[in-house]
Amino acid sequence: MDLLTGDEIKGHRRTPLSYIESSVCKRALAERLAAYQPDVIHLHNFYHTLSPGILAVLESYCKQHSARTVMTAHDHHLLCPNSGMCHYQRGRMQPADASRLASVAYLLTRRWDGRSISHSLLKVLQHVWNYRLHKRRRVIDCVLCPSRYLKRMLDGLGMPTQLLPFPAPRSTSVPSKPDGPLRMVFSGRVEPEKGLAEFLESLPESFAGTLTIVGEGTELDRCRDICTRRGIQERVEFVGLRPHDETMSIIGASHLLVLGSLCAENYPMSVLEALSLGTNILVSNFGGTKEIVVASGVGFMFDPFDPESVETSFNDVTASFERGELNQFDVSAFLAQRSEANYVAGLLSAYRGERASTQEKLGPAA
Numbered sequence: 001m002d003l004l005t006g007d008e009i010k011g012h013r014r015t016p017l018s019y020i021e022s023s024v025c026k027r028a029l030a031e032r033l034a035a036y037q038p039d040v041i042h043l044h045n046f047y048h049t050l051s052p053g054i055l056a057v058l059e060s061y062c063k064q065h066s067a068r069t070v071m072t073a074h075d076h077h078l079l080c081p082n083s084g085m086c087h088y089q090r091g092r093m094q095p096a097d098a099s100r101l102a103s104v105a106y107l108l109t110r111r112w113d114g115r116s117i118s119h120s121l122l123k124v125l126q127h128v129w130n131y132r133l134h135k136r137r138r139v140i141d142c143v144l145c146p147s148r149y150l151k152r153m154l155d156g157l158g159m160p161t162q163l164l165p166f167p168a169p170r171s172t173s174v175p176s177k178p179d180g181p182l183r184m185v186f187s188g189r190v191e192p193e194k195g196l197a198e199f200l201e202s203l204p205e206s207f208a209g210t211l212t213i214v215g216e217g218t219e220l221d222r223c224r225d226i227c228t229r230r231g232i233q234e235r236v237e238f239v240g241l242r243p244h245d246e247t248m249s250i251i252g253a254s255h256l257l258v259l260g261s262l263c264a265e266n267y268p269m270s271v272l273e274a275l276s277l278g279t280n281i282l283v284s285n286f287g288g289t290k291e292i293v294v295a296s297g298v299g300f301m302f303d304p305f306d307p308e309s310v311e312t313s314f315n316d317v318t319a320s321f322e323r324g325e326l327n328q329f330d331v332s333a334f335l336a337q338r339s340e341a342n343y344v345a346g347l348l349s350a351y352r353g354e355r356a357s358t359q360e361k362l363g364p365a366a
Contacts, residue, residue, distance in 0.1 A: 002032065002036045002038065004028070004029060004032050005049075006025065006049030006050055009024060009025055009028045009050075010028075011024055012025060012028070012049075014049070016122055018051060019122055019126060020051065020053070020122070020125055020129055020130075021051050021052070021053030021129065021130070022050060022051040022053055022054075023053075025049070025050040025051055025053070025054055026051075026053050026054055026057050029050070029054050029057045029058075030057050030061070033057070033061045038067060039065075039067055039068065040067065040068050040069075040070060041061075041062075041067060041068070041069045042070045042072070042351075043069065043070070043140070044071075044072055044074065045074055045075075045077075047077055047083075047126070052126065052130035052131070052136055053130065053136075055130065055136035055137075055139050055140075056134070056139075058139050059136070059138075059139040068141050068351065068353060069139055069140050069141050070140070070141060070142045070143075070350050071142075071144065072143075072144045072164075073143050073144065073145050073146070073150055073154065074146075074266065076150070076153070076264075076266075078131070078137055078143070078154060078157070078159070079153055079154065080096055080101055080112075080127070081112040081120075081123035081124045081126070081127040082096065082112040082113065082123060084263040085098070085263060085264060086262065087110040087111055087112050088114045088120075089111070091114075093114070093193060093262045093263065095263060095264065095286075096110070098153060104128065104132065107124050107127065108124060112124060114192060137157070137159060140159065141353065142160050142161070142350045142353075143160065143161045143162070144161075144162055144164045144346075144347075144350055145161050145162065145163055146164065146165045146166050146266055146267030147163075147267045147287075147288040147291050148163060148291055149264065149266070149287050149290075150267075150288070151163050162346065162349075162350050164343065164346040164347065164350070165267060165338045165343070166267060166269065166338070166343065167338060167339060167343045168272045168275075168276060168335045168339075169269075169272060169273050169276045169335075170276060170335055170336075170339075171252075171276045171277055171278075174252075174276075174278035175253065175277060175278065177253070177254075177255055177327050178253060181208050181209045181210065182207075182208065182209030182256065182317075182318065182326075183209060183212070183253065183254045183255050183256070184209060184210065184211040184212070184254060184256045184257070184258055185211070185212045185213075185214065185250055185254040185256070185257050185258070185274075185279075186211065186212070186213045186214065186215070186257070186258050187214040187215060187247055187250070187251060187257065187270045188214075188259070188268075188270055189216075189217045190215050190216055190218070190219045190220045191217040191218055191219055192218070192219055193261060194219075194259070194261055194262070195260040195261050195262040195284070195304045196213070196219060196260070197219050197222050197226055198260065198262065198304055198305075199258060199304065200223055200226045200227060200230070200232075200236070201226055201230075201307070202307035202310035202311065203232070203310065203314065204311055204314060204315075205230060205231070207235070207314065207318075208318070209235065210235050210236070211235065211236045211237070211258070212236075212237045212239060213236065213238045214239055214240075214241070214242055214247050214250055215240070215241060216240055216241050220238070223238075224238065248273065248277065251270075251273060251274050251277055251279055252277040252278070252279065254274075254279050255279065255321060255326055256279065256280050256281070256282055256321075256326065257270065257271065257274035257279050257281050257282070258282045258283075259283045259284065259289060260282075260283065260302065260304040260310070261283075261284050261287075261289065261304065262284075262304055262305070263287075264284075264286050264287025264288065265283075265284070265287050265288045265289050266287070266288045267292075268288060268289060268292075271283060271289060271292050272292065272335075272338075275296060275298060275334070276331070276335055278329075280299060280300070280317070280327055281298065281299040282300045282301075282313060282314070282317055283299060283300075283301055283302075284302070284303075284304050285301035285302060285303055285309075289301070295334060297329075297334075298329045298331055300313050300316055300317050300320075301313065302314075
C-alpha cells in the first residue's frame with residue numbers, strides 16, 4: 001500500500017487557484033500512480049489540499065489500467081460547496097436545503113463560508129468547476145457512506161454507494177457512573193457548527209448538574225461569556241484539549257454526552273464512544289446523530305434551533321436520571337454489528353466491486 005498526502009508534495013502552496021484545481025498536486029499524483037501502479041485508489045478528504053482537480057488524473061489512469069476508485073464520504077463535499085452542508089444568513093448558520101442544491105442560482109445566492117464573501121465564492125467555484133462543468137464525480141466507482149443519511153443523499157445524485165459505518169469502539173468494561181448530580185460532557189471542536197453556544201443559551205438556568213467541555217475552537221470565548229452572563233459558570237468547566245485516553249475517561253465518568261450540532265453530522269465517533277462507555281447521549285434530531293439514536297434505541301434528541309425543544313429534552317433527561325434509568329441500557333448488539341471485522345469485509349467488497357451484504361443488519365433507518 002502507498003500513501004499520498006498534501007504534506008509530502010514539494011512546491012505545493014495553497015492559493016485560490018490551487019484550491020479550485022492544483023496543477024502541482026495533479027502532477028504529483030500522476031507521478032505516484034505511474035510509479036506504484038495501484039489496482040485500487042481510495043480517496044479521503046482530498047479536496048481541502050489536493051483539490052478535486054486530481055479526479056481528472058484518476059480518470060485518465062483508471063481508463064488505462066482498469067483500476068478502481070473508491071472514496072469514503074466523511075462529509076457532504078460531493079453534494080454542497082460547504083462540506084457541512086450549511087450556509088450563513090445574517091451571521092447565523094443555517095442548514096442548506098438539499099432539494100435546491102442542484103440549482104446554480106441557489107448556490108450563487110447563499111454564503112457558504114462564514115469568513116468572507118470571497119471565501120464563499122471560492123467554494124462555489126470549486127464545486128461548479130469540478131462537479132457541474134467537468135462532472136468529475138463520475139470517476140468514483142463507489143462511495144463508502146458511514147451513515148444511511150448520507151447514502152440516501154448521494155443516491156439522489158445517481159452515485160454508486162455502499163453503506164459502511166466505521167468500526168465502533170468496544171470497551172472491555174463499562175465504567176460505573178459516579179453518585180451525585182448529573183454530569184454532562186461535550187467533546188469536540190468548539191466551532192459554530194457544533195452548536196455549543198446555542199445549547200448553553202438554551203440550557204435551563206436552574207439545571208442541577210455540571211457540564212465539562214473538552215476541546216478548543218473559535219467559539220470558546222463566546223461560550224465562556226454566555227456562561228458568565230447567565231450565571232452558570234461555576235457549573236460549566238472548560239478543560240481544553242485533552243489526550244484521547246483522558247477524554248475517554250472524562251466521557252466514561254459522565255452520565256450524558258451532548259452534541260447539538262447546527263449542521264447535520266455524518267457519523268460522529270464521539271457519540272459512539274459515549275455509548276460504548278455506558279454514557280447516554282443528547283443530540284440534534286437530524287442527520288447521522290438521529291440515525292444513531294434510532295438504530296441503537298438509546299438517546300435523547302432536540303431541535304438545536306428551538307430553545308423550547310432543548311428545555312423539553314433536557315427535562316426528559318433529568319427525569320430519566322432521577323429514576324435511575326439514564327445509564328441503564330445495552331448497546332452490545334448495536335456495537336457488534338459495527339465491528340472491525342465487518343468493516344474490513346465491507347471495505348474489501350468495495351475494492352473488488354462486489355455488492356455488500358451487511359447493510360440490513362445495522363438496525364432500523366432514521
